[in-house]
Amino acid sequence: MDIKKRVLQFWEDVANQNPIKLQEYFRPDAIINWHNTNESFTVEEYIIANCEYPGQWCGEVERLEIIDDLVISVTRIWLSDNSFSAHATSFIRFYDEKIINLDEYWGVDEAAPKWRQDKKIGRPIN
Template identity: 30%
Template sequence: MLSKLEIVRKYWDLFDQADFKAVTKLMHDHAVVWEPNTREVFRSRSAFLRMHEANPQPWRIEEIDMLSEMKEGIIVTVVKAYSEKTPESYFITSFFTFAGEKIIEIMEYWSMNGEAPAWRNSQGFSEAY
């Protein structure tokens, strides 16, 4: 039996391999995925995974931080999604909720990686790293 943390790590490994069929085994039949940045909700595991299969961008996933279980058994992760076909990349902060040993809900926040607005650097508010 895998721990919740191990299940989430496997989830991201399978996403990195674009093995969405195998991801179905980790998610509850009635899983719901929320993406507040784009005001979307995927009300079924099937819809969420079909969307990823249809995505023309072959995303790779790099683990940045895998936090331990938070209150109520929620697992929080930060990963980087990138493609070798485009310079775009994103940080994804995700909150995984479980029903037994299956992921029942995911709340994902995607943020595009890029340059800070020039005015913030030029006025000395921040510096690039």
């Protein structure tokens, strides 16, 4: 299995909200955790949460690190009309070439808080 290719395709299917393809990535007993909202999902629940999320989505994997059976990805997801953008840092653990555990941390892309802007500290990354 080319794990890098598999994770890149996974994120494409997440953005496309493809429930049939998403099911194929997971072991039936996989657990998916969204830590920012304190939610834990079964595979079926995750697919509902992902595929019924409103809007048309795009995605781009910005960084991928592979350590044995663990893949760490940083992915930007945005609405196709560019009205919303977020980044997900994901820890994806594989077992027998399927995802057994997915821990995600989401952050909304937004301007720095006013107090930091007022101090004129930091600069744009890109």
